[in-house]
Amino acid sequence: VQVLPPVNFTLTVSALAQVLLQWEPNPAQEQNNSTIRYDVKILSPVPEEYDTERTHSVRTAALHDGFSARVRTLLLLENLQMSSDWVEGNLPPLPGAEETSVTNVSCVTHITIPGNVSLRCAWLPGQGAPEDTKYFLFYRYDTHTEECPTYTKDKWSRNTECRFASTQIKPGGIDNLVVIHINGSSTHAAIKPFQQLFNQNAIEKVNIPRNISISLEQNDLLAMWEKPISPFREECFEYEFYLIDLKSGNKQILKISSNSFRLRIDASCRYSIRVRANHNHICCARGFWSDWSEIIYVGQNKLENSIAWIFTLLCVSMSCTLLLLAIIYKINHAWSKLFPPIPTPSNKFRDPFPIDYERARTCTSSTETEVGSLAEDLSCSVLDDSVF
Structure with a gap:
């Protein structure tokens, strides 16, 4: 029995980083009570091979460097399995200049409250990306796709980090994929998009016990x-x-x-x-x-005990010293209240000739004439006789 390959094999991008593979059975294929299955082989970006009874298949893969796959018919007749030739299809790489796509993409999820998962991703601009390049991030989880609402920029105002305070990522999901797609724009070059897949559990930062x-x-x-x-x-x-x-x-x-x-x-x-x-x-x-x-x-720690005791002893000693000084001050203050000092008596008798007496004491002068000096001496003698 001749086994014929499938016909109308197509590859279609159905979502971010998602490819729909479709084909049809060869209408000239004779079945004769046999079972027909299809062998599917993914060639790139990640090699994979599996078989299916269906005439379609969905695969999630990073598509920035293209996608290639092939399919063939498997005919199972009693204990014999026969296969047809391969039919191949491919998707070209996403358009854009080389070395303009982002590099070193990393993402972290975190359960902020029960039922809510945040997402943060960071990347480096491509080495060939112009300074005016603007990058934009999208994430896809299952059928939900969303663009980043909040970016962090570098010194050239290029987006290099993205934060989602809340996402549609299910906190209890096991081994589900988070698709990250980052494209860009520039007036000087076509920016090539970049895609990366993350296992949601592998990028979760667990909460503290x-x-x-x-x-x-x-x-x-x-x-x-x-x-x-x-x-x-x-x-x-x-x-x-x-x-x-x-x-x-x-x-x-x-x-x-x-x-x-x-x-x-x-x-x-x-x-x-x-x-x-x-x-x-x-x-x-x-x-x-x-x-x-x-x-x-x-x-x-015993050493800490000793230090604590020494510190306590010093505090007590200082407190006692201050208290003693305060008591001494209080006693001296009380003593001065009980026995105040005797004040010095004031002189109630006024000098009747204070000005003349002062003049008598300063009767000589080098600028006065000799006659004046003699008269001053005589007046001084009269004053002296009148006073004493």
Whole structure:
């Protein structure tokens, strides 16, 4: 039996980074109680091969460098499988000048409140992109497509980062794809678009563990916390426990698969503790580790005890000294009230000749004549006789 290839094989872009493959059975194909299936092989951008009974197929792929695929007929007759020749189709690369598309695209999602997922993406402008290039980002999740509402610019006012405060990404989705499409415009060159696919779980930055409780039970440290805000179950998370001995400076990062554990420590030392979380691979792809929790201190360092006692003693000593000085001041103040100093008596007798007496004391002068000097001496003698 001759096996004929399919006819009317077409490739159609049905959404961002999505291709619809369609074909029809060869009308001249004899079936003769046999089963017909189709072998589909994706050649680029990512090789893949599968078979199907349908005459259409949908594939998600980055299309900026084009897409190529082929299909053939498989005829299953009893225990025998026969195949036809291949029929091939392709999509050309997206138009634009080389090295004008963005590079180093990275994205992070974050569950801000239950049921809401934010998205942030960053990229670098292409090396060949003119300074007036403006980039625009779109994301697609399932059938929803949306353009970025908020951009961050570089020194040439080119968009290099995008933020979605809220998206249609389902927080409980497992291995679903987030499609990122970034195109651009410039007056000097045609900007080539760029597409990239992300596993939604692999780009999620997990939230910090909640309600962390640390306690000491003799020489054992007991730690408990609640899973991060997430629709996933408790067993879908793993944790890192960061312990620092503040006395010796020793640091440990312990990997914990549950949300509680017990650890033997030196109870005479003081420790700082932080915890962070990530997805466990048993449920979905690992994402980005959460931020570390706030530092929690536990235990007591003996050296710190001594310093605390010395500081307390100094404070008490200074307080006592100030109190003693205050008491001495109060006593002196009260004594001065009880026994005030005797005031110096004032002179109630006035001098009857204060001005003449002063003149008598200054009767000589180098500028006066000799006669005047003699007269002054005589007047001085008269004054002296009258006073004494």
